[in-house]
Amino acid sequence: MEARFPPHWRFTFPTKTSKFLDELRNNRLMGARCTKCGKLYCPPTADCSKCGCNELEWVNLSGRGRLLTYTVVRIPPVSLTKEAPYAVGIVQLEEGPNVMTRIVDTSFEDLSVGARVQAVFLEGFGGQPSYSFKLATH
Amino acid sequence: MNQVAVVGVGVSQFGNRADASLPELAFEATREALEDAGIWMPDIQASVIGNSNQFLAGASQPGAIIESYLGLTPKPSVTVSEACATGSAAMRVGWSLVQSGLHDAVLVCGAEKMLEIPTSTAVEYMALAGDPKRELSQTGISDAGIYAMFAKAHMSKYGTTESQLASVAVKNHKYAMLNPKAQYHKEITVEDVLKSRLVADPLKLLDCSPISDGAASVVMASEAKARKMTDTPIYIQGFGCGTDTAALQDRDDFTTIRAATEASRSAYGMARVTPADVDVACVHDCFTIAEIMAYEDLGFCKKGEGGKFAEEGQTHLGGKMPVNLDGGLKGKGHPLGATGVAMAVEIAKQLRGDAGARQVAGAEIGLTHNVARHGTHCLVFVYGRK
Numbered sequence: 281m282e283a284r285f286p287p288h289w290r291f292t293f294p295t296k297t298s299k300f301l302d303e304l305r306n307n308r309l310m311g312a313r314c315t316k317c318g319k320l321y322c323p324p325t326a327d328c329s330k331c332g333c334n335e336l337e338w339v340n341l342s343g344r345g346r347l348l349t350y351t352v353v354r355i356p357p358v359s360l361t362k363e364a365p366y367a368v369g370i371v372q373l374e375e376g377p378n379v380m381t382r383i384v385d386t387s388f389e390d391l392s393v394g395a396r397v398q399a400v401f402l403e404g405f406g407g408q409p410s411y412s413f414k415l416a417t418h
Numbered sequence: 419m420n421q422v423a424v425v426g427v428g429v430s431q432f433g434n435r436a437d438a439s440l441p442e443l444a445f446e447a448t449r450e451a452l453e454d455a456g457i458w459m460p461d462i463q464a465s466v467i468g469n470s471n472q473f474l475a476g477a478s479q480p481g482a483i484i485e486s487y488l489g490l491t492p493k494p495s496v497t498v499s500e501a502c503a504t505g506s507a508a509m510r511v512g513w514s515l516v517q518s519g520l521h522d523a524v525l526v527c528g529a530e531k532m533l534e535i536p537t538s539t540a541v542e543y544m545a546l547a548g549d550p551k552r553e554l555s556q557t558g559i560s561d562a563g564i565y566a567m568f569a570k571a572h573m574s575k576y577g578t579t580e581s582q583l584a585s586v587a588v589k590n591h592k593y594a595m596l597n598p599k600a601q602y603h604k605e606i607t608v609e610d611v612l613k614s615r616l617v618a619d620p621l622k623l624l625d626c627s628p629i630s631d632g633a634a635s636v637v638m639a640s641e642a643k644a645r646k647m648t649d650t651p652i653y654i655q656g657f658g659c660g661t662d663t664a665a666l667q668d669r670d671d672f673t674t675i676r677a678a679t680e681a682s683r684s685a686y687g688m689a690r691v692t693p694a695d696v697d698v699a700c701v702h703d704c705f706t707i708a709e710i711m712a713y714e715d716l717g718f719c720k721k722g723e724g725g726k727f728a729e730e731g732q733t734h735l736g737g738k739m740p741v742n743l744d745g746g747l748k749g750k751g752h753p754l755g756a757t758g759v760a761m762a763v764e765i766a767k768q769l770r771g772d773a774g775a776r777q778v779a780g781a782e783i784g785l786t787h788n789v790a791r792h793g794t795h796c797l798v799f800v801y802g803r804k
Binding site for chain 2: 281283285289290291292323348349350351352353354355356357358359360361363366368369370378379380381382388393394404405410
């Protein structure tokens with residue numbers, strides 16, 4: 281993403297969640313599951329907001345999901361002026377969690393609520409490894 | 419429990435106010451509110467200032483600037499910031515200061531100056547609401563984009579149409595014509611909305627509230643003091659404050675604002691009223707879909723029927739539930755920090771019978787509904803003449 285945001289606006293993955301970025305570099309989407317209540321987080325968190333536990337374990341995710349809702353941003357925040365228009369949606373992953381994500385490699389007209397999507401691994405803001413989704417081919 | 423009353427209300431002209439600075443706007447609204455209450459600055463014991471966005475203000479203590487300009491130093495003051503619900507959050511703090519007995523006359527002033535910077539920069543500063551590290555910097559989502567996703571989900575689940583969305587904007591422009599302080603005095607048609615430029619599909623430019631400068635103020639007093647000050651105190655009968663996740667992605671329903679259903683449940687309970695008792699309401703129409711979700715979340719109509727409720731004209735003057743007769747955010751303008759206070763101003767005028775051509779005859783109970791961003795916070799107030 282070509283955003284000209286200030287550096288401190290970046291989504292950070294400090295020590296406890298840094299594995300997420302490492303695995304994105306390997307084209308693998310990971311989640312973190314609470315060892316106590318079982319709630320699954322993606323992107324991962326260090327602590328469980330549901331039960332207060334701070335022990336989470338890594339889980340491989342399939343990268344498959346379906347589109348719950350979406351839009352095409354045509355008047356963007358100023359730092360993204362050159363990128364608009366672009367599609368953004370909320371994807372429910374097969375394993376449960378929802379993620380807000382760019383929908384790429386897809387013509388806007390082909391998007392629909394309920395469409396099946398799959399993860400693609402592209403550089404995000406500031407060159408950081410990131411995830412986007414596109415319409416599934418399977 | 420001792421009641422808290424609104425005893426004076428004032429609002430600045432909303433719109434592009436290149437002629438006035440942030441504190442000057444606050445002064446304009448406050449002067450009107452104090453004159454309305456029949457008191458002057460020395461009678462105010464403490465102030466609560468609402469300003470939503472330090473980036474927009476270009477200052478990290480905008481409240482201090484406003485309070486100084488109003489001549490309220492060295493009295494106690496606190497600044498409240500909760501995105502687009504800032505004004506109502508400030509009202510909630512004001513209520514607490516009076517109800518606790520700490521003060522018996524408090525000024526609540528919400529003010530925002532948004533047009534000193536280019537629109538695209540303002541769009542970016544506003545997009546810092548919610549959880550921007552997880553969502554804005556990952557996707558470039560805008561505020562309009564967030565509500566566009568609500569709209570898409572609502573349309574998909576309930577069959578809500580773009581024309582139904584447009585009918586909200588048409589209504590609010592119609593009533594803004596009757597409000598001299600409104601940003602817009604121009605009637606629009608459903609076709610105008612549908613033909614306007616796409617901002618974030620399916621929302622078009624005329625589905626969106628504008629970027630605005632403006633301020634609004636109220637004077638709150640204890641019940642005992644209010645009775646001495648005015649024959650028409652307007653009482654805060656109940657309120658509620660609900661919250662939901664900072665990141666939109668952490669929710670599982672994109673057709674409702676859970677913070678609003680929580681806030682309204684508390685407000686109705688505290689005031690001991692039901693939605694059917696409400697005679698007039700101001701709701702948060704930052705985007706047309708937001709007003710439709712508000713009808714449903716507040717119980718004005720059944721879930722999923724908000725689009726139809728709008729299209730049938732049920733929320734016009736003379737309809738089942740008149741909503742946003744001051745023009746709403748869409749027609750009146752949406753200076754973020756001022757908005758919630760301006761809603762209280764309108765409801766107080768309606769309940770006093772001072773709303774002129776837009777008066778709901780004999781209104782006894784009024785409601786305000788003010789949402790921060792995508793419902794990270796929502797505050798609902800119920801006001802009455804008793």
